[in-house]
Amino acid sequence: MKKYIYTLLFAASIVLGACSEDKLDSHSIFNTESPERDAFDTWLLLNYIVPYNIQFNYKYIDKESDNTYNLIPAEYNKCVAMAKLTKYLWIDSYNELLGETFIKTYCPRMIQLIGSKAYNSQGSVVLGTAEGGLKITLYNVNELDVNNPNIDFLNTWFFKTMHHEFAHILHQTKNYSTDFNLISTDYQGPSWLNLESDEVANTMGFVTRYASFSPDEDFVEIISNYITHDAGYWQNVLNNGGALGRIKLEKKFDIVRKYLKDSWSIDIDKLRDIVQRRSGSLSEVDLENL
Ligand SMILES: [Zn+2]
Structure with a gap:
Protein backbone atom coordinates (compact mmCIF):
# COMPACT_ATOMS: atom_id res chain seq x y z
CA MET A 1 0.00 0.00 0.00
CA LYS A 2 2.81 2.39 0.86
CA LYS A 3 4.31 1.72 -2.50
CA TYR A 4 1.00 2.46 -4.18
CA ILE A 5 0.59 5.78 -2.39
CA TYR A 6 4.14 6.68 -3.25
CA THR A 7 3.53 5.87 -6.91
CA LEU A 8 0.40 8.01 -6.91
CA LEU A 9 2.22 10.96 -5.34
CA PHE A 10 5.08 10.61 -7.73
CA ALA A 11 2.72 10.54 -10.69
CA ALA A 12 0.90 13.61 -9.37
CA SER A 13 4.10 15.59 -9.19
CA ILE A 14 4.91 14.72 -12.79
CA VAL A 15 1.48 15.85 -13.93
CA LEU A 16 1.72 19.08 -11.92
CA GLY A 17 5.17 19.73 -13.25
CA ALA A 18 3.93 19.19 -16.73
CA CYS A 19 0.98 21.62 -16.44
CA SER A 20 2.77 24.79 -17.43
CA GLU A 21 4.42 23.62 -20.59
CA ASP A 22 3.05 20.38 -21.99
CA LYS A 23 -0.34 19.17 -23.00
CA LEU A 24 -1.70 16.38 -20.83
CA ASP A 25 -1.94 12.99 -22.37
CA SER A 26 -5.63 12.01 -22.31
CA HIS A 27 -4.74 8.36 -21.61
CA SER A 28 -4.54 7.42 -17.95
CA ILE A 29 -1.17 6.14 -16.84
CA PHE A 30 -3.03 3.78 -14.48
CA ASN A 31 -4.44 0.48 -15.62
CA THR A 32 -8.21 0.98 -15.51
CA GLU A 33 -9.13 -2.37 -17.04
CA SER A 34 -10.94 -4.91 -14.86
CA PRO A 35 -8.78 -7.87 -13.88
CA GLU A 36 -9.57 -11.14 -15.61
CA ARG A 37 -12.02 -13.09 -13.49
CA ASP A 38 -13.10 -16.69 -13.76
CA ALA A 39 -16.51 -17.87 -12.52
CA PHE A 40 -15.28 -18.20 -8.92
CA ASP A 41 -13.70 -14.74 -8.93
CA THR A 42 -16.98 -13.30 -10.17
CA TRP A 43 -18.90 -15.20 -7.47
CA LEU A 44 -16.53 -13.78 -4.86
CA LEU A 45 -16.98 -10.29 -6.28
CA LEU A 46 -20.75 -10.57 -5.95
CA ASN A 47 -20.86 -12.39 -2.60
CA TYR A 48 -17.91 -10.99 -0.68
CA ILE A 49 -16.39 -7.87 -2.21
CA VAL A 50 -19.45 -5.90 -3.28
CA PRO A 51 -21.70 -6.60 -0.27
CA TYR A 52 -19.10 -6.86 2.52
CA ASN A 53 -15.83 -5.43 1.20
CA ILE A 54 -14.13 -8.71 2.12
CA GLN A 55 -11.20 -9.86 0.00
CA PHE A 56 -11.43 -13.67 -0.03
CA ASN A 57 -7.92 -14.73 -1.02
CA TYR A 58 -7.84 -18.29 -2.14
CA LYS A 59 -4.73 -18.00 -4.27
CA TYR A 60 -1.43 -18.25 -2.48
CA ILE A 61 -0.09 -14.73 -2.19
CA ASP A 62 3.49 -14.64 -1.00
CA LYS A 63 3.35 -11.26 0.68
CA GLU A 64 0.10 -12.20 2.47
CA SER A 65 1.46 -15.47 3.82
CA ASP A 66 3.66 -16.06 6.81
CA ASN A 67 7.14 -16.97 5.59
CA THR A 68 8.13 -18.55 8.89
CA TYR A 69 6.04 -21.61 7.99
CA ASN A 70 6.35 -24.12 5.21
CA LEU A 71 3.01 -23.62 3.49
CA ILE A 72 1.15 -25.15 0.57
CA PRO A 73 -1.57 -23.33 -1.45
CA ALA A 74 -5.19 -24.39 -0.99
CA GLU A 75 -6.78 -26.47 -3.75
CA TYR A 76 -9.31 -24.71 -5.95
CA ASN A 77 -12.36 -26.91 -5.25
CA LYS A 78 -11.74 -26.76 -1.49
CA CYS A 79 -11.58 -22.97 -1.74
CA VAL A 80 -14.93 -22.85 -3.52
CA ALA A 81 -16.40 -24.99 -0.73
CA MET A 82 -14.78 -22.83 1.96
CA ALA A 83 -16.17 -19.64 0.41
CA LYS A 84 -19.67 -21.15 0.41
CA LEU A 85 -19.31 -22.54 3.93
CA THR A 86 -17.93 -19.32 5.38
CA LYS A 87 -20.86 -17.40 3.96
CA TYR A 88 -23.45 -19.92 5.15
CA LEU A 89 -22.08 -20.70 8.61
CA TRP A 90 -20.47 -17.43 9.58
CA ILE A 91 -21.64 -14.35 7.63
CA ASP A 92 -25.25 -15.44 7.22
CA SER A 93 -25.57 -16.52 10.86
CA TYR A 94 -24.88 -12.96 12.02
CA ASN A 95 -27.00 -11.57 9.18
CA GLU A 96 -29.92 -13.73 10.25
CA LEU A 97 -29.75 -12.43 13.81
CA LEU A 98 -28.83 -8.79 13.24
CA GLY A 99 -29.33 -7.83 9.59
CA GLU A 100 -26.53 -7.16 7.10
CA THR A 101 -25.22 -3.85 8.42
CA PHE A 102 -23.54 -5.43 11.41
CA ILE A 103 -21.20 -7.75 9.48
CA LYS A 104 -20.66 -5.11 6.80
CA THR A 105 -19.40 -2.73 9.46
CA TYR A 106 -17.26 -4.99 11.63
CA CYS A 107 -16.10 -7.94 9.54
CA PRO A 108 -12.41 -8.48 8.83
CA ARG A 109 -11.47 -7.15 5.40
CA MET A 110 -9.46 -10.13 4.25
CA ILE A 111 -9.79 -13.90 4.59
CA GLN A 112 -6.73 -15.82 3.42
CA LEU A 113 -6.83 -19.57 2.79
CA ILE A 114 -3.79 -21.83 3.11
CA GLY A 115 -3.82 -25.47 2.07
CA GLY A 128 -5.64 -19.57 12.39
CA THR A 129 -4.16 -16.14 12.73
CA ALA A 130 -5.61 -12.66 12.72
CA GLU A 131 -3.94 -9.35 12.21
CA GLY A 132 -5.50 -6.39 13.95
CA GLY A 133 -9.03 -7.40 13.11
CA LEU A 134 -8.34 -6.83 9.44
CA LYS A 135 -7.21 -10.18 8.13
CA ILE A 136 -7.90 -13.77 9.16
CA THR A 137 -5.80 -16.65 7.83
CA LEU A 138 -7.25 -20.16 7.85
CA TYR A 139 -4.95 -23.17 7.49
CA ASN A 140 -5.38 -26.83 6.57
CA VAL A 141 -8.03 -26.15 3.92
CA ASN A 142 -6.84 -29.09 1.81
CA GLU A 143 -8.05 -31.57 4.43
CA LEU A 144 -11.64 -30.42 3.96
CA ASP A 145 -13.84 -33.21 2.58
CA VAL A 146 -15.99 -31.37 0.04
CA ASN A 147 -18.35 -34.33 -0.49
CA ASN A 148 -18.99 -34.96 3.17
CA PRO A 149 -17.96 -31.98 5.28
CA ASN A 150 -17.68 -32.85 8.96
CA ILE A 151 -18.90 -30.08 11.23
CA ASP A 152 -16.45 -30.93 14.03
CA PHE A 153 -13.57 -30.65 11.57
CA LEU A 154 -14.98 -27.39 10.20
CA ASN A 155 -15.38 -25.89 13.65
CA THR A 156 -12.00 -27.05 14.94
CA TRP A 157 -10.09 -25.75 11.96
CA PHE A 158 -12.08 -22.80 10.68
CA PHE A 159 -15.21 -21.58 12.36
CA LYS A 160 -14.11 -21.52 15.98
CA THR A 161 -11.26 -19.37 14.68
CA MET A 162 -13.63 -17.13 12.73
CA HIS A 163 -15.88 -16.56 15.75
CA HIS A 164 -12.86 -16.22 18.05
CA GLU A 165 -11.20 -13.55 15.91
CA PHE A 166 -14.46 -11.76 15.25
CA ALA A 167 -15.12 -11.60 19.00
CA HIS A 168 -11.70 -9.92 19.36
CA ILE A 169 -12.84 -7.28 16.86
CA LEU A 170 -15.97 -6.72 18.94
CA HIS A 171 -14.25 -6.31 22.30
CA GLN A 172 -11.53 -4.14 20.75
CA THR A 173 -14.33 -1.90 19.46
CA LYS A 174 -16.33 -1.80 22.71
CA ASN A 175 -14.63 -2.91 25.93
CA TYR A 176 -16.10 -5.56 28.18
CA SER A 177 -16.41 -5.01 31.92
CA THR A 178 -13.10 -5.17 33.78
CA ASP A 179 -14.93 -7.31 36.38
CA PHE A 180 -14.22 -10.18 33.99
CA ASN A 181 -10.46 -9.85 34.58
CA LEU A 182 -10.86 -10.35 38.32
CA ILE A 183 -12.55 -13.75 38.20
CA SER A 184 -9.41 -15.75 37.40
CA THR A 185 -6.09 -14.81 38.95
CA ASP A 186 -4.07 -17.65 37.43
CA TYR A 187 -3.71 -16.79 33.73
CA GLN A 188 -0.93 -18.89 32.25
CA GLY A 189 0.41 -16.86 29.33
CA PRO A 190 2.52 -19.03 26.99
CA SER A 191 2.48 -21.82 29.61
CA TRP A 192 -1.10 -22.62 28.58
CA LEU A 193 0.54 -25.33 26.44
CA ASN A 194 1.51 -27.13 29.65
CA LEU A 195 -2.11 -27.67 30.68
CA GLU A 196 -2.92 -31.30 30.08
CA SER A 197 -6.38 -30.99 28.58
CA ASP A 198 -9.45 -28.81 28.25
CA GLU A 199 -10.98 -30.78 31.12
CA VAL A 200 -8.13 -29.71 33.39
CA ALA A 201 -8.63 -26.12 32.18
CA ASN A 202 -12.35 -26.43 33.06
CA THR A 203 -11.48 -27.26 36.67
CA MET A 204 -9.50 -23.99 36.78
CA GLY A 205 -12.46 -22.05 35.39
CA PHE A 206 -11.33 -21.87 31.76
CA VAL A 207 -13.43 -23.09 28.87
CA THR A 208 -10.37 -24.40 26.97
CA ARG A 209 -6.63 -24.66 27.59
CA TYR A 210 -6.00 -21.65 25.38
CA ALA A 211 -8.53 -19.57 27.32
CA SER A 212 -6.05 -19.60 30.19
CA PHE A 213 -3.62 -17.49 28.12
CA SER A 214 -5.11 -14.08 29.10
CA PRO A 215 -8.43 -12.41 29.90
CA ASP A 216 -8.98 -11.39 26.25
CA GLU A 217 -8.40 -14.94 25.00
CA ASP A 218 -10.59 -16.27 27.81
CA PHE A 219 -13.39 -13.91 26.82
CA VAL A 220 -13.41 -14.79 23.12
CA GLU A 221 -12.89 -18.51 23.71
CA ILE A 222 -16.12 -18.58 25.73
CA ILE A 223 -18.01 -16.93 22.86
CA SER A 224 -16.55 -19.04 20.05
CA ASN A 225 -16.91 -22.35 21.88
CA TYR A 226 -20.38 -21.59 23.19
CA ILE A 227 -21.88 -20.86 19.79
CA THR A 228 -20.10 -23.59 17.85
CA HIS A 229 -21.42 -26.29 20.22
CA ASP A 230 -24.84 -27.36 21.42
CA ALA A 231 -26.28 -26.82 24.91
CA GLY A 232 -24.99 -30.21 26.09
CA TYR A 233 -21.41 -29.11 25.50
CA TRP A 234 -21.69 -26.10 27.81
CA GLN A 235 -23.36 -28.20 30.47
CA ASN A 236 -20.48 -30.62 30.20
CA VAL A 237 -17.91 -27.83 30.56
CA LEU A 238 -19.69 -26.64 33.72
CA ASN A 239 -19.85 -30.17 35.11
CA ASN A 240 -16.16 -30.74 34.39
CA GLY A 241 -15.43 -27.53 36.26
CA GLY A 242 -16.34 -29.05 39.60
CA ALA A 243 -17.21 -26.77 42.50
CA LEU A 244 -14.50 -24.16 41.90
CA GLY A 245 -14.27 -24.11 38.14
CA ARG A 246 -18.00 -24.03 37.65
CA ILE A 247 -18.49 -20.87 39.70
CA LYS A 248 -15.81 -19.04 37.72
CA LEU A 249 -17.17 -20.26 34.38
CA GLU A 250 -20.70 -19.18 35.31
CA LYS A 251 -19.56 -15.74 36.46
CA LYS A 252 -17.56 -15.24 33.28
CA PHE A 253 -20.42 -16.39 31.10
CA ASP A 254 -22.83 -13.96 32.79
CA ILE A 255 -20.51 -11.08 31.87
CA VAL A 256 -20.11 -12.36 28.31
CA ARG A 257 -23.87 -12.73 27.86
CA LYS A 258 -24.61 -9.26 29.24
CA TYR A 259 -21.83 -7.65 27.21
CA LEU A 260 -23.07 -9.11 23.92
CA LYS A 261 -26.65 -8.10 24.71
CA ASP A 262 -25.95 -4.60 25.96
CA SER A 263 -23.16 -3.65 23.58
CA TRP A 264 -24.24 -5.41 20.39
CA SER A 265 -27.85 -6.53 20.84
CA ILE A 266 -26.63 -10.10 20.38
CA ASP A 267 -28.59 -12.75 22.26
CA ILE A 268 -25.89 -15.41 22.52
CA ASP A 269 -28.43 -18.22 22.85
CA LYS A 270 -30.24 -17.12 19.71
CA LEU A 271 -26.92 -16.86 17.90
CA ARG A 272 -26.02 -20.37 19.06
CA ASP A 273 -29.40 -21.70 17.88
CA ILE A 274 -28.87 -20.18 14.45
CA VAL A 275 -25.30 -21.47 14.14
CA GLN A 276 -26.36 -24.92 15.35
CA ARG A 277 -29.31 -25.11 12.94
CA ARG A 278 -27.08 -24.14 10.03
CA SER A 279 -24.36 -26.56 11.17
CA GLY A 280 -26.94 -29.34 11.07
CA SER A 281 -28.11 -28.57 7.54
CA LEU A 282 -24.89 -28.43 5.57
CA SER A 283 -26.34 -30.89 3.06
CA GLU A 284 -28.51 -28.00 1.81
CA VAL A 285 -25.46 -26.06 0.69
CA ASP A 286 -24.11 -26.74 -2.79
CA LEU A 287 -20.38 -26.72 -2.18
CA GLU A 288 -19.38 -27.38 -5.78
CA ASN A 289 -21.44 -25.33 -8.21
CA LEU A 290 -21.17 -21.57 -8.29
ZN1 LIG B 1 -7.25 -14.69 20.24
Whole structure:
Protein backbone atom coordinates (compact mmCIF):
# COMPACT_ATOMS: atom_id res chain seq x y z
CA MET A 1 0.00 0.00 0.00
CA LYS A 2 2.81 2.39 0.86
CA LYS A 3 4.31 1.72 -2.50
CA TYR A 4 1.00 2.46 -4.18
CA ILE A 5 0.59 5.78 -2.39
CA TYR A 6 4.14 6.68 -3.25
CA THR A 7 3.53 5.87 -6.91
CA LEU A 8 0.40 8.01 -6.91
CA LEU A 9 2.22 10.96 -5.34
CA PHE A 10 5.08 10.61 -7.73
CA ALA A 11 2.72 10.54 -10.69
CA ALA A 12 0.90 13.61 -9.37
CA SER A 13 4.10 15.59 -9.19
CA ILE A 14 4.91 14.72 -12.79
CA VAL A 15 1.48 15.85 -13.93
CA LEU A 16 1.72 19.08 -11.92
CA GLY A 17 5.17 19.73 -13.25
CA ALA A 18 3.93 19.19 -16.73
CA CYS A 19 0.98 21.62 -16.44
CA SER A 20 2.77 24.79 -17.43
CA GLU A 21 4.42 23.62 -20.59
CA ASP A 22 3.05 20.38 -21.99
CA LYS A 23 -0.34 19.17 -23.00
CA LEU A 24 -1.70 16.38 -20.83
CA ASP A 25 -1.94 12.99 -22.37
CA SER A 26 -5.63 12.01 -22.31
CA HIS A 27 -4.74 8.36 -21.61
CA SER A 28 -4.54 7.42 -17.95
CA ILE A 29 -1.17 6.14 -16.84
CA PHE A 30 -3.03 3.78 -14.48
CA ASN A 31 -4.44 0.48 -15.62
CA THR A 32 -8.21 0.98 -15.51
CA GLU A 33 -9.13 -2.37 -17.04
CA SER A 34 -10.94 -4.91 -14.86
CA PRO A 35 -8.78 -7.87 -13.88
CA GLU A 36 -9.57 -11.14 -15.61
CA ARG A 37 -12.02 -13.09 -13.49
CA ASP A 38 -13.10 -16.69 -13.76
CA ALA A 39 -16.51 -17.87 -12.52
CA PHE A 40 -15.28 -18.20 -8.92
CA ASP A 41 -13.70 -14.74 -8.93
CA THR A 42 -16.98 -13.30 -10.17
CA TRP A 43 -18.90 -15.20 -7.47
CA LEU A 44 -16.53 -13.78 -4.86
CA LEU A 45 -16.98 -10.29 -6.28
CA LEU A 46 -20.75 -10.57 -5.95
CA ASN A 47 -20.86 -12.39 -2.60
CA TYR A 48 -17.91 -10.99 -0.68
CA ILE A 49 -16.39 -7.87 -2.21
CA VAL A 50 -19.45 -5.90 -3.28
CA PRO A 51 -21.70 -6.60 -0.27
CA TYR A 52 -19.10 -6.86 2.52
CA ASN A 53 -15.83 -5.43 1.20
CA ILE A 54 -14.13 -8.71 2.12
CA GLN A 55 -11.20 -9.86 0.00
CA PHE A 56 -11.43 -13.67 -0.03
CA ASN A 57 -7.92 -14.73 -1.02
CA TYR A 58 -7.84 -18.29 -2.14
CA LYS A 59 -4.73 -18.00 -4.27
CA TYR A 60 -1.43 -18.25 -2.48
CA ILE A 61 -0.09 -14.73 -2.19
CA ASP A 62 3.49 -14.64 -1.00
CA LYS A 63 3.35 -11.26 0.68
CA GLU A 64 0.10 -12.20 2.47
CA SER A 65 1.46 -15.47 3.82
CA ASP A 66 3.66 -16.06 6.81
CA ASN A 67 7.14 -16.97 5.59
CA THR A 68 8.13 -18.55 8.89
CA TYR A 69 6.04 -21.61 7.99
CA ASN A 70 6.35 -24.12 5.21
CA LEU A 71 3.01 -23.62 3.49
CA ILE A 72 1.15 -25.15 0.57
CA PRO A 73 -1.57 -23.33 -1.45
CA ALA A 74 -5.19 -24.39 -0.99
CA GLU A 75 -6.78 -26.47 -3.75
CA TYR A 76 -9.31 -24.71 -5.95
CA ASN A 77 -12.36 -26.91 -5.25
CA LYS A 78 -11.74 -26.76 -1.49
CA CYS A 79 -11.58 -22.97 -1.74
CA VAL A 80 -14.93 -22.85 -3.52
CA ALA A 81 -16.40 -24.99 -0.73
CA MET A 82 -14.78 -22.83 1.96
CA ALA A 83 -16.17 -19.64 0.41
CA LYS A 84 -19.67 -21.15 0.41
CA LEU A 85 -19.31 -22.54 3.93
CA THR A 86 -17.93 -19.32 5.38
CA LYS A 87 -20.86 -17.40 3.96
CA TYR A 88 -23.45 -19.92 5.15
CA LEU A 89 -22.08 -20.70 8.61
CA TRP A 90 -20.47 -17.43 9.58
CA ILE A 91 -21.64 -14.35 7.63
CA ASP A 92 -25.25 -15.44 7.22
CA SER A 93 -25.57 -16.52 10.86
CA TYR A 94 -24.88 -12.96 12.02
CA ASN A 95 -27.00 -11.57 9.18
CA GLU A 96 -29.92 -13.73 10.25
CA LEU A 97 -29.75 -12.43 13.81
CA LEU A 98 -28.83 -8.79 13.24
CA GLY A 99 -29.33 -7.83 9.59
CA GLU A 100 -26.53 -7.16 7.10
CA THR A 101 -25.22 -3.85 8.42
CA PHE A 102 -23.54 -5.43 11.41
CA ILE A 103 -21.20 -7.75 9.48
CA LYS A 104 -20.66 -5.11 6.80
CA THR A 105 -19.40 -2.73 9.46
CA TYR A 106 -17.26 -4.99 11.63
CA CYS A 107 -16.10 -7.94 9.54
CA PRO A 108 -12.41 -8.48 8.83
CA ARG A 109 -11.47 -7.15 5.40
CA MET A 110 -9.46 -10.13 4.25
CA ILE A 111 -9.79 -13.90 4.59
CA GLN A 112 -6.73 -15.82 3.42
CA LEU A 113 -6.83 -19.57 2.79
CA ILE A 114 -3.79 -21.83 3.11
CA GLY A 115 -3.82 -25.47 2.07
CA SER A 116 -1.51 -26.93 4.67
CA LYS A 117 -1.13 -26.78 8.41
CA ALA A 118 1.32 -24.34 9.96
CA TYR A 119 3.57 -25.83 12.62
CA ASN A 120 5.38 -23.83 15.28
CA SER A 121 8.91 -24.70 16.25
CA GLN A 122 7.63 -26.20 19.55
CA GLY A 123 5.47 -28.57 17.51
CA SER A 124 2.13 -26.89 18.20
CA VAL A 125 -0.04 -26.27 15.19
CA VAL A 126 -1.57 -22.90 14.35
CA LEU A 127 -5.33 -23.04 13.77
CA GLY A 128 -5.64 -19.57 12.39
CA THR A 129 -4.16 -16.14 12.73
CA ALA A 130 -5.61 -12.66 12.72
CA GLU A 131 -3.94 -9.35 12.21
CA GLY A 132 -5.50 -6.39 13.95
CA GLY A 133 -9.03 -7.40 13.11
CA LEU A 134 -8.34 -6.83 9.44
CA LYS A 135 -7.21 -10.18 8.13
CA ILE A 136 -7.90 -13.77 9.16
CA THR A 137 -5.80 -16.65 7.83
CA LEU A 138 -7.25 -20.16 7.85
CA TYR A 139 -4.95 -23.17 7.49
CA ASN A 140 -5.38 -26.83 6.57
CA VAL A 141 -8.03 -26.15 3.92
CA ASN A 142 -6.84 -29.09 1.81
CA GLU A 143 -8.05 -31.57 4.43
CA LEU A 144 -11.64 -30.42 3.96
CA ASP A 145 -13.84 -33.21 2.58
CA VAL A 146 -15.99 -31.37 0.04
CA ASN A 147 -18.35 -34.33 -0.49
CA ASN A 148 -18.99 -34.96 3.17
CA PRO A 149 -17.96 -31.98 5.28
CA ASN A 150 -17.68 -32.85 8.96
CA ILE A 151 -18.90 -30.08 11.23
CA ASP A 152 -16.45 -30.93 14.03
CA PHE A 153 -13.57 -30.65 11.57
CA LEU A 154 -14.98 -27.39 10.20
CA ASN A 155 -15.38 -25.89 13.65
CA THR A 156 -12.00 -27.05 14.94
CA TRP A 157 -10.09 -25.75 11.96
CA PHE A 158 -12.08 -22.80 10.68
CA PHE A 159 -15.21 -21.58 12.36
CA LYS A 160 -14.11 -21.52 15.98
CA THR A 161 -11.26 -19.37 14.68
CA MET A 162 -13.63 -17.13 12.73
CA HIS A 163 -15.88 -16.56 15.75
CA HIS A 164 -12.86 -16.22 18.05
CA GLU A 165 -11.20 -13.55 15.91
CA PHE A 166 -14.46 -11.76 15.25
CA ALA A 167 -15.12 -11.60 19.00
CA HIS A 168 -11.70 -9.92 19.36
CA ILE A 169 -12.84 -7.28 16.86
CA LEU A 170 -15.97 -6.72 18.94
CA HIS A 171 -14.25 -6.31 22.30
CA GLN A 172 -11.53 -4.14 20.75
CA THR A 173 -14.33 -1.90 19.46
CA LYS A 174 -16.33 -1.80 22.71
CA ASN A 175 -14.63 -2.91 25.93
CA TYR A 176 -16.10 -5.56 28.18
CA SER A 177 -16.41 -5.01 31.92
CA THR A 178 -13.10 -5.17 33.78
CA ASP A 179 -14.93 -7.31 36.38
CA PHE A 180 -14.22 -10.18 33.99
CA ASN A 181 -10.46 -9.85 34.58
CA LEU A 182 -10.86 -10.35 38.32
CA ILE A 183 -12.55 -13.75 38.20
CA SER A 184 -9.41 -15.75 37.40
CA THR A 185 -6.09 -14.81 38.95
CA ASP A 186 -4.07 -17.65 37.43
CA TYR A 187 -3.71 -16.79 33.73
CA GLN A 188 -0.93 -18.89 32.25
CA GLY A 189 0.41 -16.86 29.33
CA PRO A 190 2.52 -19.03 26.99
CA SER A 191 2.48 -21.82 29.61
CA TRP A 192 -1.10 -22.62 28.58
CA LEU A 193 0.54 -25.33 26.44
CA ASN A 194 1.51 -27.13 29.65
CA LEU A 195 -2.11 -27.67 30.68
CA GLU A 196 -2.92 -31.30 30.08
CA SER A 197 -6.38 -30.99 28.58
CA ASP A 198 -9.45 -28.81 28.25
CA GLU A 199 -10.98 -30.78 31.12
CA VAL A 200 -8.13 -29.71 33.39
CA ALA A 201 -8.63 -26.12 32.18
CA ASN A 202 -12.35 -26.43 33.06
CA THR A 203 -11.48 -27.26 36.67
CA MET A 204 -9.50 -23.99 36.78
CA GLY A 205 -12.46 -22.05 35.39
CA PHE A 206 -11.33 -21.87 31.76
CA VAL A 207 -13.43 -23.09 28.87
CA THR A 208 -10.37 -24.40 26.97
CA ARG A 209 -6.63 -24.66 27.59
CA TYR A 210 -6.00 -21.65 25.38
CA ALA A 211 -8.53 -19.57 27.32
CA SER A 212 -6.05 -19.60 30.19
CA PHE A 213 -3.62 -17.49 28.12
CA SER A 214 -5.11 -14.08 29.10
CA PRO A 215 -8.43 -12.41 29.90
CA ASP A 216 -8.98 -11.39 26.25
CA GLU A 217 -8.40 -14.94 25.00
CA ASP A 218 -10.59 -16.27 27.81
CA PHE A 219 -13.39 -13.91 26.82
CA VAL A 220 -13.41 -14.79 23.12
CA GLU A 221 -12.89 -18.51 23.71
CA ILE A 222 -16.12 -18.58 25.73
CA ILE A 223 -18.01 -16.93 22.86
CA SER A 224 -16.55 -19.04 20.05
CA ASN A 225 -16.91 -22.35 21.88
CA TYR A 226 -20.38 -21.59 23.19
CA ILE A 227 -21.88 -20.86 19.79
CA THR A 228 -20.10 -23.59 17.85
CA HIS A 229 -21.42 -26.29 20.22
CA ASP A 230 -24.84 -27.36 21.42
CA ALA A 231 -26.28 -26.82 24.91
CA GLY A 232 -24.99 -30.21 26.09
CA TYR A 233 -21.41 -29.11 25.50
CA TRP A 234 -21.69 -26.10 27.81
CA GLN A 235 -23.36 -28.20 30.47
CA ASN A 236 -20.48 -30.62 30.20
CA VAL A 237 -17.91 -27.83 30.56
CA LEU A 238 -19.69 -26.64 33.72
CA ASN A 239 -19.85 -30.17 35.11
CA ASN A 240 -16.16 -30.74 34.39
CA GLY A 241 -15.43 -27.53 36.26
CA GLY A 242 -16.34 -29.05 39.60
CA ALA A 243 -17.21 -26.77 42.50
CA LEU A 244 -14.50 -24.16 41.90
CA GLY A 245 -14.27 -24.11 38.14
CA ARG A 246 -18.00 -24.03 37.65
CA ILE A 247 -18.49 -20.87 39.70
CA LYS A 248 -15.81 -19.04 37.72
CA LEU A 249 -17.17 -20.26 34.38
CA GLU A 250 -20.70 -19.18 35.31
CA LYS A 251 -19.56 -15.74 36.46
CA LYS A 252 -17.56 -15.24 33.28
CA PHE A 253 -20.42 -16.39 31.10
CA ASP A 254 -22.83 -13.96 32.79
CA ILE A 255 -20.51 -11.08 31.87
CA VAL A 256 -20.11 -12.36 28.31
CA ARG A 257 -23.87 -12.73 27.86
CA LYS A 258 -24.61 -9.26 29.24
CA TYR A 259 -21.83 -7.65 27.21
CA LEU A 260 -23.07 -9.11 23.92
CA LYS A 261 -26.65 -8.10 24.71
CA ASP A 262 -25.95 -4.60 25.96
CA SER A 263 -23.16 -3.65 23.58
CA TRP A 264 -24.24 -5.41 20.39
CA SER A 265 -27.85 -6.53 20.84
CA ILE A 266 -26.63 -10.10 20.38
CA ASP A 267 -28.59 -12.75 22.26
CA ILE A 268 -25.89 -15.41 22.52
CA ASP A 269 -28.43 -18.22 22.85
CA LYS A 270 -30.24 -17.12 19.71
CA LEU A 271 -26.92 -16.86 17.90
CA ARG A 272 -26.02 -20.37 19.06
CA ASP A 273 -29.40 -21.70 17.88
CA ILE A 274 -28.87 -20.18 14.45
CA VAL A 275 -25.30 -21.47 14.14
CA GLN A 276 -26.36 -24.92 15.35
CA ARG A 277 -29.31 -25.11 12.94
CA ARG A 278 -27.08 -24.14 10.03
CA SER A 279 -24.36 -26.56 11.17
CA GLY A 280 -26.94 -29.34 11.07
CA SER A 281 -28.11 -28.57 7.54
CA LEU A 282 -24.89 -28.43 5.57
CA SER A 283 -26.34 -30.89 3.06
CA GLU A 284 -28.51 -28.00 1.81
CA VAL A 285 -25.46 -26.06 0.69
CA ASP A 286 -24.11 -26.74 -2.79
CA LEU A 287 -20.38 -26.72 -2.18
CA GLU A 288 -19.38 -27.38 -5.78
CA ASN A 289 -21.44 -25.33 -8.21
CA LEU A 290 -21.17 -21.57 -8.29
ZN1 LIG B 1 -7.25 -14.69 20.24
